[in-house]
Amino acid sequence: MARPPSIDEADLLDLLVSVFREKGFDGTAIGDLSAVSGLQRASLYHRFPDGKEQMADVVLAKVGKRFLWILEPMREEGDVAKGVEETARRLGDFYGAGALSCVLDTMTLAGTPEKIREHARALARTWIDAMAEASRRAGRPADEATRAAKDAFLRIEGALVLARVTGDTEVFAETVALLPGILLPGPEEG
Amino acid sequence: MARPPSIDEADLLDLLVSVFREKGFDGTAIGDLSAVSGLQRASLYHRFPDGKEQMADVVLAKVGKRFLWILEPMREEGDVAKGVEETARRLGDFYGAGALSCVLDTMTLAGTPEKIREHARALARTWIDAMAEASRRAGRPADEATRAAKDAFLRIEGALVLARVTGDTEVFAETVALLPGILLPGPEEG
DNA sequence: GTCTATAAGCAGATAGAC
DNA sequence: GTCTATCTGCTTATAGAC
Numbered sequence: 001m002a003r004p005p006s007i008d009e010a011d012l013l014d015l016l017v018s019v020f021r022e023k024g025f026d027g028t029a030i031g032d033l034s035a036v037s038g039l040q041r042a043s044l045y046h047r048f049p050d051g052k053e054q055m056a057d058v059v060l061a062k063v064g065k066r067f068l069w070i071l072e073p074m075r076e077e078g079d080v081a082k083g084v085e086e087t088a089r090r091l092g093d094f095y096g097a098g099a100l101s102c103v104l105d106t107m108t109l110a111g112t113p114e115k116i117r118e119h120a121r122a123l124a125r126t127w128i129d130a131m132a133e134a135s136r137r138a139g140r141p142a143d144e145a146t147r148a149a150k151d152a153f154l155r156i157e158g159a160l161v162l163a164r165v166t167g168d169t170e171v172f173a174e175t176v177a178l179l180p181g182i183l184l185p186g187p188e189e190g
Numbered sequence: 191m192a193r194p195p196s197i198d199e200a201d202l203l204d205l206l207v208s209v210f211r212e213k214g215f216d217g218t219a220i221g222d223l224s225a226v227s228g229l230q231r232a233s234l235y236h237r238f239p240d241g242k243e244q245m246a247d248v249v250l251a252k253v254g255k256r257f258l259w260i261l262e263p264m265r266e267e268g269d270v271a272k273g274v275e276e277t278a279r280r281l282g283d284f285y286g287a288g289a290l291s292c293v294l295d296t297m298t299l300a301g302t303p304e305k306i307r308e309h310a311r312a313l314a315r316t317w318i319d320a321m322a323e324a325s326r327r328a329g330r331p332a333d334e335a336t337r338a339a340k341d342a343f344l345r346i347e348g349a350l351v352l353a354r355v356t357g358d359t360e361v362f363a364e365t366v367a368l369l370p371g372i373l374l375p376g377p378e379e380g
Numbered sequence: 381g382t383c384t385a386t387a388a389g390c391a392g393a394t395a396g397a398c
Numbered sequence: 399g400t401c402t403a404t405c406t407g408c409t410t411a412t413a414g415a416c
Contacts, residue, residue, distance in 0.1 A: 003398090003399050022300040027216035030392060042394080043400050051393065105351050106299060109291070110212040124355045150352060150361050158348025161295050162340060165314045171340050193381045193416090220410065233382055235411065242410070 012037055012047075013062045017103070020059045024106035025116055028052075053113050060119045063103055067123065070094060071130045080138040081184055087134075088179040091156065098163040098172030105157055128153050135183045145183075152182045202227055202237075203252045207293070210249045214296035215306055218242075243303050250309045253293055257313065260284060261320045270328040271374055277324075278369040281346065288353040288362030295347055318343050325373045335373075342372045 007015075015036045020028050030052060034041045048054040070090040077083030095102065107120050128149045135145035156179075159172040197205075205226045210218050220242060224231045238244040260280040267273030285292065297310050318339045325335035346369075349362040 003401090005399065024214065024217070024299055027214070027299055027301040029390085031390085039399095040401060041392085042402080045393065046399065052391095101299070102351075104355050105295065108355050109214055109217055109296060111217040121355055121357075124352075128356075150358070154345060154348035154352045154361060154365070156348070157351040158344035158346070161292075161298075161347040161351065162314075162344045165294050165298050165311055166318075167311075168340070171344060175344070193383090195381065219408085221408085229381095230383060231410085232384080232412080236381065 007037060007039065009047075012039070013058060016055060016059050017062055020056055021063075021101050021103045021106060024109050025052075025056050025112040026109065027106075028056075030055075053116065056107065056113075056116050057119060060103065060107065060116065060123060064123050064126070066094065067127060071127065074134045075130055080134055081180060084134055084138075084180045084183055088176050091179070092173065092176040095156075095160060095172065095176075098159065098169030100160075101164060102157055102160050105160065124153070131183055138183065139185045140183075148183050152179055155182070196233075197227060197229065199237075202229070203248060206245060207249050207252055210246060211253075211291050211293045211296060214299050215242075215246050215302040216299065217296075218246075220245075243306065246297065246303075246306050247309060250293060250297065250306065250313060254313050254316070256284065257317060261317065264324045265320055270324055271370060274324055274328075274370045274373055278366050281369070282363065282366040285346075285350060285362065285366075288349065288359030290350075291354060292347060292350050295350065314343070321373055328373065329375045330373075338373050342369055345372070 016033055019032050019036055023032065030041045030044060033039075033044055033055065037044070039047075044055065045051065048058065071087055073083040073086035073090070074080070075083070077086065092098075094100075104120050104124050108117050131152050132142075132145045132149035135148045136142055140148060155175050156172075159175040163169045163172050206223055209222050209226050213222065220231050220234060223229075223234055223245065227234070229237075234245065235241065238248065261277055263273040263276035263280070264270070265273070267276065282288075284290075294310050294314050298307050321342050322332075322335045322339035325338045326332055330338060345365050346362075349365040353359045353362050
């Protein structure tokens with residue numbers, strides 16, 4: 001008498017992401033995930049037998065896939081500048097124009113299981129590496145490109161903290177718009 | 191038969207700060223505070239009858255006092271540039287050269303009581319306002335000064351996230367060293 | 381002011397019916 | 399695959415001895 005799934009796997013993951021990203025690993029209770037998804041706690045354990053840690057892990061995997069799509073223009077577009085612009089647009093959207101938090105911030109607090117923190121770390125490296133690679137493709141020397149990529153990451157994360165703390169999301173919008181300026185070489189260097 | 195306090199109030203607060211800043215409100219258990227301080231949980235409740243929320247509140251108050259001292263050179267020093275440099279040094283120290291987290295980040299996650307979040311918000315405003323005021327004193331137009339102050343805040347918070355996620359604390363050191371460059375006008379504008 | 385002991389509730393996780 | 403019911407341990411918080 002197996003019932004049909006009451007919610008699609010992909011939709012469920014989006015909902016789990018929305019909780020974990022705002023509350024972090026420790027702050028997220030299975031009851032929160034139950035409430036947001038409409039599934040009873042036991043149903044969540046049926047889908048994720050290894051419990052909360054697995055739920056957090058699949059959430060990070062889902063975020064990783066989303067990032068693959070976000071970074072794709074910056075990586076594949078023949079015109080690097082255009083690719084960076086499109087990636088910046090997708091980033092702004094992913095972070096709800098500054099209203100949402102970043103799992104890389106909230107899921108790396110002390111108390112989070114090491115496996116989850118390591119997963120988050122890997123995502124951050126992928127993101128930063130992609131930005132550095134785009135910067136090099138655009139003509140920046142390797143060391144400058146690496147610096148620029150870390151600077152871009154730092155500014156986006158910082159703008160999200162500023163938005164969460166003060167409510168000011170404008171700076172985030174400006175920061176995302178500034179991404180090409182951070183990663184690409186100036187007119188005289190290109 | 192009142193025993194003498196087994197730990198000084200100020201020392202105790204420093205220890206409570208060290209836990210809350212890394213684990214956030216939700217992630218911090220009274221047991222963690224008990225372990226770090228050597229006091230039993232009941233003893234903590236004796237000192238803070240209103241419980242965990244009061245503990246978090248006095249922690250933020252303590253951080254606020256520390257910030258008053260950190261910001262003092264930037265506010266009082268006749269030579270603004272020298273003042274900003276000294277404040278930057280103190281900031282670097284407060285954040286353990288990038289190894290420590292910021293309560294303004296970790297204590298504003300969803301799930302934190304609104305009163306605590308509001309307290310954190312007030313601290314952030316004080317800090318940003320002080321930087322904007324120093325920037326104006328140094329000769330920047332008001333709107334530029336405000337922008338620069340938000341930019342400085344954003345970069346420091348972002349550098350701390352970068353350090354926590356990737357383990358790279360170098361960028362934080364560079365960011366703090368860059369503070370005068372962010373807040374003060376260039377040589378040609380001064 | 382500190383402690384031991386304990387209450388009351390919530391968390392993560394499991395068993396088994398349908 | 400979902401549900402109700404339950405177990406176990408941890409969390410916040412309190413009572414009362416010293």
